[in-house]
Amino acid sequence: MASRTATVWRLLDVLREASEYLERQSVEQPRLNAERLLAHVLGHSRVDLYLRFEQPIQADKLLAYKELLHRRAGREPLQYIIGETEFMSLPLNVDSRVLIPRPETEILTESVITDWKGRSPCILDIGTGSGCIAVSLAHYLPGSRALAIDADEDALSVARLNVDRHGLSERVILKRADGTEDIFLRSVRPPLDVVVCNPPYVSSESWEDLAPEIREFEPRKALCDEGDGLTFYRMLARGLSLIPVPEFMFYLEMGDGQADAVRTLFGTECVADLQVIEDLNRIPRVLKGKKKPV
Known part of the structure; x- marks a missing residue:
């Protein structure tokens, strides 16, 4: 950007x-990125920018x-630069x-909300990350x-910020745990109505x-399974059967082109x-099913 007086x-x-x-x-959508970064620096909304176009900076x-633009030009995600996203x-x-x-992941979340609207489900969110799914479900299903859970304490620190931000600390409990480990899965107790997961x-x-x-x-560990993309589905297909709760619904996000393989993995006698x-x-995008007693 050329130099001019302020x-x-x-x-x-x-x-x-x-x-x-x-x-x-x-950079994709350069105008949108430029506007959101400027709005962040000035503490305005994007609409405010349009109302203040003639004002000097x-x-x-x-x-x-300029510093934020340089970071975005280096391909750092806009959401990380401004520290916020919308979900x-x-x-x-x-x-x-x-x-x-x-x-x-909104498709996954909306599927749960549609199925459970007006009810008060008890939910297990495996690999919560930012807490986006758990926070959204608690917000839109007020009795839930x-x-x-997440195996990464750093991720849980971010999730805690979001739980607190939306005043949900009494209804969303965060715990450090690995949702693929037998010891955790066998420890889950009723009530449990819904399991949700967006695995790598x-x-x-x-x-x-x-x-x-x-x-x-x-x-990378939140996105890539270091294998063929199906590693965590194999673990979950086995793991859900270990949860000592007779019946519950599960909702899993899937990658493009994975539906047939994932559906096959969950085609067992304990799933309906x-x-x-x-x-x-x-x-x-989402595999939905019911764990049933065998």
Whole structure:
């Protein structure tokens, strides 16, 4: 960005040059990124920016903005830079300790809400990460309660911020545990109505094909199973049968092209009513089923 005096830099000028800069760096949606970063620096909403286009930007704010633009040009995710994202219309804290919640995971969450609306389910969220699923379910199912587990204490620290942010500490309990380990699964006790999980399902072979924002900044262990992409589904297919609760529903997110293989893994005698739910692009995204007594 060229050097000018602070009085010459109007917000409109800043945004125009910032957008062009990010576009030259091959950042997707450069204008949107430029606006959100500037709104973050100024403490305004994006709508406020449009109302203040003719206003000059202070020199210290311009310097701070340039630093954030440089980070975004280096492909650091926008959500990490501003420390926040939106999931299910709820603001959530995020940083490099956790996976950035995706629209695909909203399909998983909405499926649970649709099925359990008006009821008060007890939920187990395996691999909670930022807590996005547990927080959203507790918010939109007011009578529900959730146990949200993760093997990573750093991830739980972020989840705790989000639970507290939305005033859900009495209904969302966070615990450090590995949801694939027999000792934990056998320790689960009633009541339990719903198990949800968005496991790492990117294969090691596919990892290098991911965008730099993902590959270079997001926690690999939250995305990649270091195998064929089905490792955690195999563990879960076996593990759900170990939970000493006779019946409960489960909802699992799946990657593109995995539906047939995942459905086959869960086609056991202790599972009934398997159903695949598609996302808005008609991609099979969620496997839903019921664990039943054998």
